[in-house]
Amino acid sequence: MPTPTAVADVELNPAQRRVVGHGDGPLLVVAGAGTGKTNTLAARVAALLTRGVSPERILLLTFTRRAAAEMLQRAGRLADPASSRRVWGGTFHAMGHRLLRVHGAALGLDPGFSVLDQSDAADLMGLVRSEQAASTHTRFPRQDTLLAIYSRVANTQRPLRDVLTDAFPWCATDAATLAAIFGEYVERKRAQELLDFDDLLLFWARAAADPCVGERLAGLFDHVLVDEYQDTNTVQAEIVQAMARRAAGVMAVGDDAQAIYGFRAATVRNILDFPAVHPGAAVITLEENYRSTPSVLAVANAVMAEAPERHDKQLWSRRPDRHRPCLVHCADETTQASAVCDTVLAHHQEGVRLQDQAVLFRAAHHSDLLEVELGRRKVPFVKYGGLRFLESSHIKDLLALLRILDNVYDELAWFRTLRLADGVGPATARRLLASLGVRPRADAGSTSADRLRHVMAQTPRSARAELGALAEALAACGDEAHVEPREQIAQLRRALDPIVRRSYHRPDARLHDFEELEHLAAAYRSRGQLVAELVLDPPAGTGDLAGPPLLDEDYLVLSTVHSAKGGEWDAVHLLHAADGMFPSDLATGRPEEIEEERRLFYVAVTRARDHLHIYFPLRYYHRRSGLDDAHHYAQLTRFLPDAARDLFDTRHAGLASPEPPVAPGTVRVGVGAEVSRALQDLWR
């Protein structure tokens, strides 16, 4: 019997071969973690290409750009690299964007629309919010909450009132005001030709359902393949159904045990209902795990065994067992950070590259202390998840200028740009918008540079030099046909230089980011393409672009569990396995939320090939710094029940005795707090 240790490019097990060899017609693949899903999907694409399906008639929808690129690269190795590159592959949002640029006009969409990222959308929501009188009362939801509610309505396609009672009960009394704000928000986007992330899906779904445009769209593809189907939402399922209605084949791959995007309105119903929605669908289950050792899988299975809703898959592996998973009890967070460093470096000594190890955690800030410690010990690392490159304010400044060039009526971009200048705040900026002919619209045909020069006299004297420089830079970028995107960035960067130096604390790192952006821009043919792709597929990593200069160097991977989806490493270090951190105590309100946290924990565990280390800090300080040492003792995560703990070796870091000095959960207040309370009592 052939026993593949890893799924080699040509070596597939019988179930995988059935997937690859499946003819036309709908197909659902239920693929447990580590069962060779990526290879199988890649082999299927390769098989389609070999069968003579033309690459541009294949649509491959994945969760991230990276996943699509990797699958197509593997498919290229199996079939023909040149043709695999012509396959339509990417995220729902990126593919929607691409299709809408070409076919959106038929829906009345201006082909020059701009795409708002999450924080732009929130800003626009905030603008509308501030204009609504009723929104001033206390407890009125903030702009981010407003966007979250709006987005949930859009993605679930359920009435506002239901969404409020279900997910945002504390906002239910404001339903009428919310409806008014959302109405204005939608109107504002329409007037300024802006599409937010949700719109990319909604317009695509609308277009695909349209009797005329929809036929044309559906006619573009013979095969539709969707990865991570358990994390799609209602609108995405509608898109798949509509796009596949003329296709020879539609295939969805997913694992209900790995559904972790409920907060983004993803619904497991999609994968469960696939056979009903696509009649005659074949269902193939992949259960043999090629990634992890049996003892890692035992932990994963034990975690899921506690789920009230049964997932009737048991992962198994033929791999030999070598190391038992390790549960590390740490005195506190600081000890955890150094214990992780120690273990990472010990593995490194044994020959496991840093790149083959990952540190995973629930929330982006959970790695803060570790990052300091890694820096101190000079261990190179890259972090995924959390604050993105694009969200740093200097990058948004530069992007705002690009967006003005692209869409001269983009109110938000103007608002941001104007305030860059010394002496221009919200009040002046708002006044200038009218003179610029942006809101209300005027002077059709006049360029951004002209408009800016025209209002110069109305700006404070202190702002004129900087605004003048910006206007010149905008003018220099104006001729899209002759000025390369890279040169445009160079121009804008020069004008921003003094502003960045004046307004940011450590300007050099930020100016360096501009340089990186300039290099990045060389890969794009047009400014519009650059801006859109940057928004839809921002560079990962933090601070600087952890790009080419690091490539030859070995580095440790730090990642949120969400961002680690689809990844695998020889050694996985999972931080903060304490109740309150994982599961996050923000997500323990409703049973569904806890179940999603459990699946998230399962995803984290199943990323490990050979070594699994789970760290549990016993003591959490309430204040990071300060004189008093108020802290509490944590409890081990509820996802590791007693039965599961027998699967681990136990280690202790920074602890004289393995037991906590007081019962878990008790709060002790340190000396400093007692002193200050005594002082308080003096004048009470």
Next chain:
DNA sequence: TAGTCCGAGTTTTTT
């Protein structure tokens, strides 16, 4: 316009 002070609500994960 921008800085300071005060009070109150909120907290995470991502395209």
Next chain:
DNA sequence: ACTCGGACTA
């Protein structure tokens, strides 16, 4: 415990 928004002042 921290951040955001509003009010008030220079």
